[in-house]
Amino acid sequence: MNAAANAKQSPLQELAKFEQSPWLDFVRRGFTKDGSMAALIADDGVKGVTSNPAIFQKAMGEGTDYDAQIHEILGKEIVSTSELYERLAIDDIREVAKLLYPVFETSKGVDGYVSLEVSPYLARDTAGTIFEAGRLWDAVKEPNLMIKIPGTDEGAPAIEQKIADGININVTLLFSLDAYKKVVEAWLSGLEARLKAGQPVASIASVASFFVSRIDGKIDAEIDRRVKAGDKDSEALKAVRGKVAIANAKLAYQYWLEVMKSDRWAKLKAAGAQTQRLLWASTGTKDKAYSDVLYVEQLIGPETVNTIPPATLDAFRDHGTLPGATLTEDVEGAKHVLAEAERLGLDLAGVTKVLVDEGVSSFEDAFDSLLGSVAKKQNDILGKKLTETKFSLPEDLDAAVKAGLDEWRRKGSIRKLWARDASLWTGADEAKWLKWLDIVGERLDHVAELEAFQKEARERGFKQVLLLGMGGSSLGPEVLAETFGKHEGFGHLYVLDSTDPQQIKTFEGKIDPAHTLFIVSSKSGGTLEPNILLAYFYDVAKKAIGDKAASHFVAVTDPGSHLEAVAKREGFWKIFGGEKEIGGRYSVLSNFGLVPATAAGVPIKLFLEDALHGVKASDAGAPPAVNPGVQLGTVFGVAATKFGRDKITIIATKQIADFGAWAEQLIAESTGKIGKGLIPIDDETLAGPAHYGSDRVFVYLRLANEHSHEQDEAVRTLIEAGQPVVTIELHERRQIAQEFFRWEIATAVAGAWLDINPFDQPDVEASKIETKKLTSAYNDTGALPSEEPFATDGDLSFFADAKNTAALKGGSTHEILKAHFDRVKPGDYVGVLAYIERDRATREWIQHTRLAIRDAKKVATAAEFGPRFLHSTGQAYKGGPNTGVFLQITADDAHDLPVPGERFTFSVVKAAQARGDFDVLAERGRRALRVHIKGDLAKGLASIASAIKAAI
Ligand SMILES: O=C(CO)[C@@H](O)[C@H](O)[C@H](O)[C@H](O)COP(=O)(O)O
């Protein structure tokens, strides 16, 4: 665009003679910076500027104008894409506001405005618009700013409110006279409210933006269609072609003139109010058949604005004419055009209604695309600070995932998620469980408290840190312990989540109680295991250090819990609170993960900052196609619901492999219910493609600098064989913090696809109830209720409910196991659930056993230890799809341990848990068999392994 030549006055300048102000419908940083904007103001008399999402999309989506500032911001701060966009946009708006300020001053606040639109996503949300308009006004802080609010039914009350609040408002997206009348009413009422409250009205400016050319675009297309079809009214139709929009605008202007004559306005005017001017928008000519300055020349009139796009502005400067105050000419003709349009059934009311909807959604689309472009730049600049994801999906799944992501975009679902809108799931109490969305920022704000704790813990010189907790309270800390290892100057972090007496004894042997920090972790504070483990180790500590024992104990628990009361009573060293609105499995980035990590010496601020990168990347403003959490969750949800691929198989580089144990709980407990769900498959050694069915999605967590070539190759083979693989590359271990958050979002997203509530765990509760019944019975009678095996073969006894027993007839181990595993069908999975010590030998055993089953049956397998999995995958096994075939293994304990203060022992608790678990599996109609080993465990396990091999 060239500034006007000085030789003659620009026709744009001449509009002033008719009291019309030309504004520019365009913003771009380069244009402001290179002096072009200033030249338009000086030479052409441009008196204002409007922006909208489509304008910013063009400005920021193309070229490199903004790159320097993006670099600068990202070098200093961790921000979301929408925050980044807003910073850029606000700077642009401020720059333009400064250029226009002299116009604002000389026109005494009539002109010299620059407009910034509230997020188009809020066009149908009154409360959101009210909030956002105020927030943007405060953020820009320039007197010559106008906030743009759409003139929708939902926008009108917001306009009234914000005018009453004293903010300059540009009402956008007006097409119909009816909508305009409502807006005038809102504007007058807003000013009246101020007068009533004794506030000044003089400085409040407003424009009502009537969109013009889009009306002709729609009406003319209909005319052309009918003429082409040989309509009997063709001549009459052709006569109004290209005339309806201007006629509509003229009548809007007539309405404004009437308002200006009203008593209502007279009172406001007397109080110093300035009028709300009509602003003609959408004034670029779209139909080449018309003059390229049509919507400038025909809309000239006093006290109006025409916001003109650059090309039209250039054209008008070049060959525009000013035929007069065209707005008020031939009003009768305008009425005739509209009457004709009605007679001919052109349905102007219908068209304007559609145009509002289209206008809203096209600004939404533009904003999505704008945020997508900014996010792309942001990701490129952040580079290795972010984990990277590659999707290798078969064509049909890939297409369905893309469609799914677009569906999420269109429905604004990620914004609903962040807005805690329960209708995204089942409309139950989901909104109450979403505090994890904000916890990282909140913990960073309070990081000094954690850092002080870390300093003290170091000074006290603990040699070990022993965490006692289950599920959500133990699995996150376990990942941190396994991933980060021991830190110099800090105790080694051990995580105990078992009631197996041998395992407890083993952990006792690992610590020196006089130099151990014990962390008892339970959100509810009422969970059986941490409570009895606390009783046990409190005794151990007392024996070692007497009265000082309490000073070695820290509790992490939700406020008001039983554990909190115990910790207070006993005088624990510290009590860290949890958040009631975060469920256990979503708690790793709250104190439940952070306190043990801090105690073990993990650099906690850096860890949280990494997590914040994850939070910002999956924020509401990151469109689904570039939002890591939504992408992963959509792959999970779409693969499961549309392709039967519901086994989420997690593969990982050795150093970060424990992440799978945490993800397992998150996925299974969140999604496995009401017969639906995803079944996580963790730690199943990779095999060739022939070993897998078509029910899997693989996720490969690859730690770039420590990756295994062999694993890469195995994954490549899977991809080549057409298996869906999502590869997530971490550039350093600490980035598991980002992944924690991403997987939380992904699980919530998958939950929406599955139509379940991802925040409850009904079936975990069921087995807790069964266990409680059994331990109470033990306390009453001194024994667990008796039970009879349906078969015994040497040291192995077999138990099942009547239905499973009937299906498993046969007396020998071989016959029973064969019958059991013969029930496995393609698409099923097998769970080996062992209530024994989890040590190197048993882990190897379970791993060999599951792999033998997988390879023989070509099904997914889960290898789990009880009672730990009860707080994790146990939910999906009972509540999820009935595709699991379970082999529960129990054994006599070689040694038992007392539970201080209780009649029952750890061995009794474990037995009760196994039986409670089995009863619920059976009650849910699952294919389940329990085998109990008498005597030597290793021998028993060996004979089960060889019997399974023979049976499958
Ligand atoms: O600020 C405004 C209206 O207040 C303008 O930026 C308005 O959004 C634009 O004129 C229109 O969106 C442009 O419409 P069109 O030329 O794409 O039909």
Ligand SMILES: O=C[C@H](O)COP(=O)(O)O
């Ligand atoms: O995942 C949660 C476990 O069931 C443990 O719950 P808790 O933290 O309330 O003890």
